[in-house]
Amino acid sequence: MITRVLEKQLIEVGKVQGTLERIYDAVASKGDLSFPQALLLYALVRELQPDLIIELGRGMGNSTAVFAQALDDAQNGKLVSFCLYENWQQTTEPRLRKFLPEEWFERIQLFTEDLTQFDFGPLADSAETVVVFWDAHGFDIAEHVLGHLLPLIASKRHVVLCHDIADRHFVSPESRLYGDKRLWRGMEACYENPDDFNDLWTDWAVTKVDQALPIFDFCRRNGIELHSVDREFRRDLASAEALLERLSLSVQSTFVLAYFDLSEATDELTFPPDLLRRHAG
Ligand SMILES: C[S@@+](CC[C@H](N)C(=O)[O-])C[C@H]1O[C@@H](n2cnc3c(N)ncnc32)[C@H](O)[C@@H]1O
Numbered sequence: 210m211i212t213r214v215l216e217k218q219l220i221e222v223g224k225v226q227g228t229l230e231r232i233y234d235a236v237a238s239k240g241d242l243s244f245p246q247a248l249l250l251y252a253l254v255r256e257l258q259p260d261l262i263i264e265l266g267r268g269m270g271n272s273t274a275v276f277a278q279a280l281d282d283a284q285n286g287k288l289v290s291f292c293l294y295e296n297w298q299q300t301t302e303p304r305l306r307k308f309l310p311e312e313w314f315e316r317i318q319l320f321t322e323d324l325t326q327f328d329f330g331p332l333a334d335s336a337e338t339v340v341v342f343w344d345a346h347g348f349d350i351a352e353h354v355l356g357h358l359l360p361l362i363a364s365k366r367h368v369v370l371c372h373d374i375a376d377r378h379f380v381s382p383e384s385r386l387y388g389d390k391r392l393w394r395g396m397e398a399c400y401e402n403p404d405d406f407n408d409l410w411t412d413w414a415v416t417k418v419d420q421a422l423p424i425f426d427f428c429r430r431n432g433i434e435l436h437s438v439d440r441e442f443r444r445d446l447a448s449a450e451a452l453l454e455r456l457s458l459s460v461q462s463t464f465v466l467a468y469f470d471l472s473e474a475t476d477e478l479t480f481p482p483d484l485l486r487r488h489a490g
Pocket residue numbers: 238241242265266267268269270271272273291292293294322323324325344345346350
């Protein structure tokens with residue numbers, strides 16, 4: 210489903226690709242989001258026309274800027290963006306203000322705080338279509354997203370897009386081998402000593418991030434699929450390579466994204482406890 214959006218939004222993406230490249234260069238944090246991912250995020254927003262995007266993890270703000278551009282082009286919707294740090298306010302925003310107009314920034318609502326303590330209720334109440342971009346890591350965040358945020362948006366049109374989950378069919382064949390590296394034992398060890406610890410291989414996914422496990426667990430309990438964007442892109446689009454070429458992307462490009470949508474569930478939904486409400490009550 211998600212991969213079709215690039216095909217459907219090809220003309221819109223083509224119109225804005227130069228601007229997105231300029232923005233991407235200005236953010237200057239290319240390790241945090243690839244350009245193919247940026248184009249996919251843009252296309253997704255133009256296609257779904259969400260009135261609310263919830264960005265979990267802003268960092269220097271690649272995804273922030275792509276979402277802001279998409280909302281500005283659509284002239285609809287707002288982005289609420291969470292981070293523990295002010296990299297966007299201190300570094301990225303001043304760079305972008307040099308070439309983007311005042312209005313471009315008006316759809317962004319910045320929160321610089323621990324998102325696991327944030328009550329999403331009021332935001333979710335007034336939204337009809339919600340895109341969640343999940344790019345902040347760990348079990349605490351998983352508990353808050355799956356136990357607090359997801360029940361609030363489950364009955365609304367929504368998609369949850371998860372960053373940093375690769376598809377085992379599209380990683381280098383050698384990465385399957387343990388080599389000298391120790392077993393995956395959580396993301397902290399992996400991020401601190403990537404040469405010493407393996408990534409986690411589970412189901413179709415290859416990942417460092419802790420939340421991959423509770424996300425798989427949640428999807429399985431609710432009888433829904435955690436979709437691999439790369440798998441769908443290659444499987445559903447006979448013309449995948451031609452599409453990448455038309456976007457001036459390498460034909461080897463991968464998206465390293467997973468997504469799920471609770472509307473696929475046919476059984477009663479189940480959620481972990483909402484710890485925010487439990488502690489408040
Ligand atoms: C990988 S970066 C995000 C990159 C960004 N999406 C991009 O496209 O450039 C992850 C961010 O999540 C933020 N984060 C981690 N835990 C958080 C929490 N509990 N609350 C809010 N933000 C958090 C960190 O501050 C970090 O900047």
